[in-house]
Amino acid sequence: MKNILTAVLVAGAFVIGVPAANAISEAEIRKDIEEYQGYFLKRFPGVTLADYSDGVNALPQYAERRANWELLMEFPPYETEMDKAAEEWAKPFANGKIFDDCNLAAGNVYPVYDAATDDLRTLVGDINVCLKANGEKTIKNVKVGKMARLVAHYRAQFNGQPMAVDYSHAGAQKWYEKGRQFYWAKRGQLNFSCANCHVQNAGNKIRGDVLSPGLGHTSGFPVYRTKWAVAGKPWGTIHRRYGGCNKQVRAKPFKAQGAEYKALELYEAVMNTGVPLKVPSQRQ
Amino acid sequence: MKRRVFLKGSFAAGTIAVAATAGLLTPRRLLAASWPETAFGAKNESDAVKALFGDTPVVDSDAISIKAPLQAENGAVVPIKVWTSLSDAESIAIVVEKNPAPWATSVDIMPGAGGLYSTRIKMGQTSPVTCYVKAGGKVHKAAHVVKVTVGGCGG
Amino acid sequence: MAATKMKIKKDKSGGHVVMVLVKHPMETGNRKDKKTGKKVPAHFVKTMVFTHNGTAVAQANLGPAVSKNPLTQILLTNSNSGDTVSVQWTDNQGKTGGTEATIK
Numbered sequence: 001m002k003n004i005l006t007a008v009l010v011a012g013a014f015v016i017g018v019p020a021a022n023a024i025s026e027a028e029i030r031k032d033i034e035e036y037q038g039y040f041l042k043r044f045p046g047v048t049l050a051d052y053s054d055g056v057n058a059l060p061q062y063a064e065r066r067a068n069w070e071l072l073m074e075f076p077p078y079e080t081e082m083d084k085a086a087e088e089w090a091k092p093f094a095n096g097k098i099f100d101d102c103n104l105a106a107g108n109v110y111p112v113y114d115a116a117t118d119d120l121r122t123l124v125g126d127i128n129v130c131l132k133a134n135g136e137k138t139i140k141n142v143k144v145g146k147m148a149r150l151v152a153h154y155r156a157q158f159n160g161q162p163m164a165v166d167y168s169h170a171g172a173q174k175w176y177e178k179g180r181q182f183y184w185a186k187r188g189q190l191n192f193s194c195a196n197c198h199v200q201n202a203g204n205k206i207r208g209d210v211l212s213p214g215l216g217h218t219s220g221f222p223v224y225r226t227k228w229a230v231a232g233k234p235w236g237t238i239h240r241r242y243g244g245c246n247k248q249v250r251a252k253p254f255k256a257q258g259a260e261y262k263a264l265e266l267y268e269a270v271m272n273t274g275v276p277l278k279v280p281s282q283r284q
Numbered sequence: 285m286k287r288r289v290f291l292k293g294s295f296a297a298g299t300i301a302v303a304a305t306a307g308l309l310t311p312r313r314l315l316a317a318s319w320p321e322t323a324f325g326a327k328n329e330s331d332a333v334k335a336l337f338g339d340t341p342v343v344d345s346d347a348i349s350i351k352a353p354l355q356a357e358n359g360a361v362v363p364i365k366v367w368t369s370l371s372d373a374e375s376i377a378i379v380v381e382k383n384p385a386p387w388a389t390s391v392d393i394m395p396g397a398g399g400l401y402s403t404r405i406k407m408g409q410t411s412p413v414t415c416y417v418k419a420g421g422k423v424h425k426a427a428h429v430v431k432v433t434v435g436g437c438g439g
Numbered sequence: 440m441a442a443t444k445m446k447i448k449k450d451k452s453g454g455h456v457v458m459v460l461v462k463h464p465m466e467t468g469n470r471k472d473k474k475t476g477k478k479v480p481a482h483f484v485k486t487m488v489f490t491h492n493g494t495a496v497a498q499a500n501l502g503p504a505v506s507k508n509p510l511t512q513i514l515l516t517n518s519n520s521g522d523t524v525s526v527q528w529t530d531n532q533g534k535t536g537g538t539e540a541t542i543k
Binding site: 320390391398400404406 | 452456467489491494495497504510515517
């Protein structure tokens with residue numbers, strides 16, 4: 001972990017106002033994955049890579065919490081929503097076509113680097129592209145509700161498949177590096193980085209809640225949260241959660257589907273290479 | 285003797301007509317049509333228990349098992365599963381001592397159903413959750429304390 | 440989209456566990472609407488009657504202390520493949536709902 005930290009802190013010094021100096025290589029990314037995953041596998045012995053799909057519920061010291069979660073999972077609270085999602089996905093557009101007719105990548109490979117535009121394609125983005133291409137209105141609120149349901153429905157079809165983001169293109173590697181910097185950079189009034197909570201303090205408590213390990217992030221989104229359900233908006237895409245987390249360290253949240261969160265999503269997805277998809281997640 | 289079925293606007297008339305003729309709408313125990321209004325209105329546990337069971341003696345029982353978290357992940361959705369091995373269980377009631385209205389829910393059990401009841405309740409604060417089972421002329425009870433904390437994270 | 444969903448699982452005891460999820464706000468009547476500032480009226484499921492092959496076998500009585508989108512489970516003791524299980528619920532505003540399923 002120290003190696004990555006040092007590398008990023010050094011790289012960070014170059015980034016401010018200046019384009020990143022050294023291009024990251026595929027080999028270096030592979031090493032990052034090994035170190036990142038190795039850290040967690042060592043920190044929580046007995047928890048396998050696949051177990052991390054369950055987030056905090058996979059941690060042995062929280063068997064109690066897992067019991068609570070298992071009781072809920074006997075009949076997941078999100079079930080009727082998933083039925084609705086299946087209907088929404090299957091409903092034909094005005095032109096007779098359906099979502100399945102669009103050019104969507106497999107659920108376990110997003111974000112996908114698009115060389116033609118030098119941009120990252122997320123599933124959320126592709127769904128709106130699909131709607132627009134078929135003359136339908138795009139979905140405005142991309143963090144909750146219908147969009148989250150559609151994403152959940154599509155991704156759930158790939159449950160069990162290991163996360164397998166392609167980072168072989170130099171363009172993808174540049175995005176990866178941006179995401180990696182974001183993850184390890186301190187931000188907000190509380191001056192925390194994603195890593196402070198989800199790597200260094202993974203499994204520790206923060207007030208009444210538990211910090212989830214970074215390993216396992218992205219394999220379960222969208223999430224159906226009890227806390228959000230009580231407030232009326234149970235669903236959240238990963239960008240919704242990123243915004244929430246940034247607000248919690250008193251940093252200004254970035255726009256959902258903007259460059260920052262797409263890069264971050266890519267970094268996290270790559271760190272989770274091999275973790276099986278388990279969508280949606282039922283969480284507190 | 286046929287007993288009237290107090291189901292508000294539910295079953296299609298056809299189903300009831302067929303069922304009634306076949307004598308299927310005559311359970312041995314009267315369909316507990318009354319929703320426990322008084323128990324619901326009780327502001328403390330003993331009043332709720334009195335409203336539910338009158339003066340029937342209440343005894344502790346180890347024939348009731350309660351599956352519930354020791355610490356609730358979120359007080360708005362606390363899963364509670366009650367199971368009793370007492371044969372002839374007629375009803376199971378779940379009462380949350382520290383809730384403003386302690387009676388949360390109950391089930392009336394008729395022939396054909398067993399002593400199992402599972403639900404998800406709201407708890408305002410840490411409190412014992414007591415499950416009362418009416419069986420064999422007595423009321424049996426068991427309790428389980430569920431800790432409730434305000435969730436820390438979750439933007 | 441169904442507001443009531445039923446799942447039936449075989450139980451070790453030989454019978455079947457019936458699980459019913461009802462999509463329902465279960466408002467206590469104390470919550471204030473953030474926009475209007477007024478209290479949202481109480482709206483909760485009151486009774487759920489479970490029937491097995493047409494015979495009522497259980498009635499669950501719910502109050503507003505039951506969580507939103509209540510999940511209720513009961514156990515059938517004398518059940519077999521092919522049997523019909525149904526549930527009918529009524530709420531405090533007189534609305535009703537229900538569903539039925541056949542045991543596989």
